[in-house]
Amino acid sequence: MVDRSVSPPIHEIRSLRLPEFQKSAIAGDIPLGLIRHEDHPVITLNVVIPSGALQEPLKGITYFTAKMLSEGTSDLNAYQIASKIDFYGGHLDISPSPDHVSIKLYSLKKFFPTLLSLLADILQDASFPEKEFDTMKQIRIQQIKQQMARNSVVAGLQYRKCLFGETHPYGQIVEAKQVNAISHEEVLGHYQKNFLRSPSIYVAGAVDDIEIGLIEKEFSGMKFSGKDSQVMPHPLTSENLEIEKAESVQTSIRMGNITINRKHPDHFRLKVANEILGGFFGSRLMMNIREKKGLTYGIYSSLIHFNELSFWQIGTDVLKEKKDEAIGEILNEITQLQNIPPSSDELFTLKNYMKGKIASSFDTILDTIDLAKTLDLNGMSFDYWNDLFNAIDQVSGEDINSVASKYFDAKSIRIVTVG
């Protein structure tokens, strides 16, 4: 008879098996990051163009400049491009973010040459048809309206505006009327002038020298403008914000502050402290606000890193009439974390959990290349993960009190509520 009252032996997770991330340069000076994995006949190619909110001549224009790329070239119209990608079972994902535009191609290995050549056409030979722009603008306005009807979306945007300021690239909110004012000439002008800044490329999957050769060939013929030298402005944090909505049954809460980046000597300790506070299902916030009080379906605390600035954010949707109780409990949990060292048992669990989670984040090639990319774009090595993995064991309960006091300081916390 098996003894169910005790756990099977627990093995400490000692080592991390990081896949190999190879860096090289193609076509002269375009950096190429590569992870090879032969088990599945698929390839992803990610072109990252450093054109973000800071480089925008007009608020909201990057979205259209990026999305219009696949709406027509001199040879193919929007329908033909979409049909070609779909016909070859490919997927093209163009997503603008505050720091850059990511263009990601998902392809079966057997169709990669065809889809790569289409991607090259899109980048260099986009024709920006006015008719497609008009349609896209209407759709975008509808999307913004739909997004703005969601409390959690509004809370996220307002929180960033509160931390960084409404004119800051990381804090600005693009509204429907601003989108409506953007013209076709302005978008085309932005593309022709210097939207296509020198990119970085990340490739993963069943890649051989043949595919690398093809990528090199396609990118050798392309023209890009140089990197932008503008400096990110200083953030301008404002006061707490409360947006009341009579019809809401739940309130969306965002709270936290601007915080240190991944290169800061306290970063690993802060990451552990954040994890214990609200980084996972067993976190203190989840245990208290969801599991003990039942005030929410979920609550998380995260450290979010842009290229130039980082911020800390606690996010949750709670029962409307229990909003103040929830905020009070969150602040209580923070105070506890600042003053009482976690028990050795809690710390042991947290550390092994974090190490297990890190180990499993490299289970798929798609996730792995994204993790490598994020660091590389920040000028950081993939070894970050080994360093974090090894640093976790060194963090003591007192370290957690001390970083929590320093970086989760009640005076600097901003609170935004919507609903």
Added chain:
Amino acid sequence: MAMINYHRESLRNGLDVIVHEDHSSSTVCLNLLYKVGARNEDPEKTGFAHLFEHLMFGGSKHVKNFDEPLQKVGGENNAFTSNDITNYYVTIPSDNVETAFWLESDRMLSLSFDPEVLEVQRRVVIEEFKQRYLNQPYGDVWLKLRPMAYKKHAYQWPTIGKDISHIENATMEDVKNFFFQYYRPSNAILVVAGDITVDRAMKLSEKWFGGIDDQKTLVRMPDMEPEQSEAREMIVQNKVPVKAIYKTYHMAERVSERYYSEDLLSDILGRGHSSILYQKLVKEKKYFSGISSYITGNIDPGLMVISGKLNEGVDEKMANAEIEKIIQDTIDKGIQGDDLEKVKNQSESSHLFSQIEVLNRAMGLAFAAFLGNIDLVNNEQQYFRKVTKDEVVGAASRVLRPTNCSTLFYLPEN
């Protein structure tokens, strides 16, 4: 195409064990599928399968808390409930895999049935109901669509339940009955996948699950839905930013031969920006800001859905008539050019990309076994490849009939 290898063996108590080896990473997935979903619920006690998903984390006979010991060994877990199944999964470093067997087997043996856990999870589920169904624009659309499309079958309610009062009124006795009715070894499928050998996986399965008694209990099966014979229509007005149209059509069950042509039909009509509906209604006519079609893929006959959001100022009746005209054209004129080859390639690509993750392979094996044909994980792409244009047109005239359709107009207030 890479084949998914597997070993399958039943324990004496009826637990179906499937092992898939892949040593390319150092983790193991345990995927435990219970053959119970919202379709097995009593119409007066809906939302139970999903409530159970929550209760399963609230402690079992020998383990006070499910998550904590798992986190201690570096494991992660989650679960989901559908109309057909309840599925639990754990990802864990292979050195510590035994902990996952211990935890999963103990909660199959028996829950703790702690009244406080029931009270808290009842509140969490009610909050989930508010967050997902009430506090989102269009959030309650499936609460409206399901009872319109299904008059007899238990698919007429979503997993959260028909009415939240069923969760509010759930008693501990209901909970116990449900557990011992459905959470038994012979009503479950265990997939062990990843960095583990078949031999070790079978030994651990036998050690931890082998001693759990099976009690044959009566599994409640849903009534079959009679054929729909009239067009159904409903108008809902609510706080939403733009008008939306939802159309549902009854289609074949997941294991039917007809499923493949019907699935590809929905792709041709509404998958991606080159699809017929998107091109005609978003790009050409500009009636919609987005439109797509998809299927629910249920074990009993499910639904094909066409849904779209309208541009401002467009009349919803006219937009709906245009959708129906496009459908009629497809039936009259047949499938054009490369459209069928295209959706087959898309299907192959989605399949290959999803197979990258061991957890997806584990879920795929469990679901195929649940459907009664585990080889679907390796054969299904061939079935899609064999579909002809005539079969797709046949599917269109069979499924996309006006009298087989329920249309919901979701409109902004005033």
